[in-house]
Amino acid sequence: MAIVRDIMPAFELFQPATVDDALRLADKYGKDAWVMAGGLDTFDWLKDRIKRPKVVIDLSQVAELRGVREVSGGLEIGAMTTLTEVVRHPVVREKFSILSTGAEAAASPQIRNQGTIGGNVSQDARCWYYRGGWKCYRAGGNICFADTPTAINREHAILNADRCVAVNPSDSAPALIALEAQMVIRNTHGERVVNAEDYFIGPSIDITRMTVLKPGDLLTAIRIPATWAGAQFYFEKVRDRQVWDFPLMNVASAMVVTGGNIERIRIVVNAAAAHPLRLTAVEDAVRGKPRNAATGEMGGKIAIAGAEPLRYNGYKIPLMRNLVKRAISGVEEAQWT
């Protein structure tokens, strides 16, 4: 179905130099506009002729969207900051290393040089039926081709599926949710700030979107509070090819341990559902418990409650159980079972 071509289809290109100009353009063209960050998700869609926007708003010239700034002990990261800049930033590495680990797990060095943190968290689902141009639920149709008796669905969701079974593929998203990050969204009517875990939405809310962004909205920055600075972090990503691949699943946890007991914890998995899943039931269960293998085992079992495998992704259930176990008790303590 997809017609892969090497040349770009025709569209009107805008390269605004300020956020205000970008917002005015996004407001003017609404659904007809495609907002482009690093272009790594965009170019596939456009070259394949699956998405056919009349207008592309390229944010690469908007300097105010770039850079990492220290704010009240935390950080404010411009949405157009590249993943490489995030990975290499000294404060990120020192205080919020889970984010540098997560961002570094995304794609390849070349892609991280071009790809942005805003683009990474806002990228679309990687379901190939959807990417192939089929008119599935996510594309406005009335069927999920990946959730049929004969579908190839090895990478798809085991939790919270609602008609569509595509997953969120971001590696930086679970780290940001673990850090209690906030997403700054602007449009011509003003600014709103949403918690990172509320930025992502599942198909039960809106089957055609991965995030709360609507036409006219722009993710301008990501704020990371000081809350989890210097905590114990864990990030692990499992993928088919170690050099460059989307996650089969990833896990991120931020933890404060006092006297051997887990005092505070946030734990998030991605690629298990259409949006990154914060595992609050696991957090509640392990809080106050000793950080050891038994607590990890318990957390892993709670994490997979209600998981429903598709035809080819049953492996994700033990994968998720083990990743959560390791994220709680650490690799040394946790036996892979």
Next chain:
Amino acid sequence: MDIRAGVVETATSPWGQTVPIHIAFYLIWVAAIGGLAFLMVHAIYVQFIAKKQAHVESASPELAAKVPEKVARHSLAARLFHWIMALAMFALLITAFLPKVGYQFPWVTYHWIAGLVLTASIIFHIIHASFWMDFWSIWPDKIDIEDAKRRWLRATGKAAPAPRKFAKYPMENKMYHLTIVLAGLAVILTGVFMMKRVRTPFFTRNPYLFGDMTWGLMYVLHGLAGVGLIALIMVHIYFALRPEKFVITKSMVFGTIPREHYLEHHDPERWAATK
């Protein structure tokens, strides 16, 4: 011009066929505006144009004397059915259409649960009406059609005998019921099949139960009947709130209508009054 292109959205199936997938969702607004326009036109007509209805006197003084103070119109079972059905219908319309006009929430589970409540209530109503109620009282009969013709002729200034009083239900009620039966059965039958496309505890999900074209037509029929119900329910609520009809609305709560209303509007020969 292909009218289908305006009211139906299509897609290309994996086999290269162009198949319908659902209605164009602007029809929600068409139905809402259409319903509103009807209400306004009707209200203006009743207020400024309509003449008072004249009826053939039908109740002899002896018969009228036997009519109780309060005439039973709806049994408790019928009233409970009506309000359960109404709640289910509102839940269905809210869960179906609010997300389409911008209020996002997880609607699918609530929608099919409300659909099952509606289905159960309709099955109950069919059985109840068939064996415990006067089944034919809600269907138009020969007298209704003759009287409708008489009313039309008189309303347009032509000579015609006065129409008779109504049986239990006026012709408009009967036509409304017939329309809502068609729309309701369409959404229920298509909706039950559509449950095979989503995850429920009742069925193993199987989107290949029918071909793409059959599924597409089913979605379109579900959508058309659904938006039709928006207008129908607007009209229903409007009539329920109209002052001259309010006594009927109250009977759907309390079960009875007053003797005076009965004698003024109904023909005891066609609908015998009971307590």
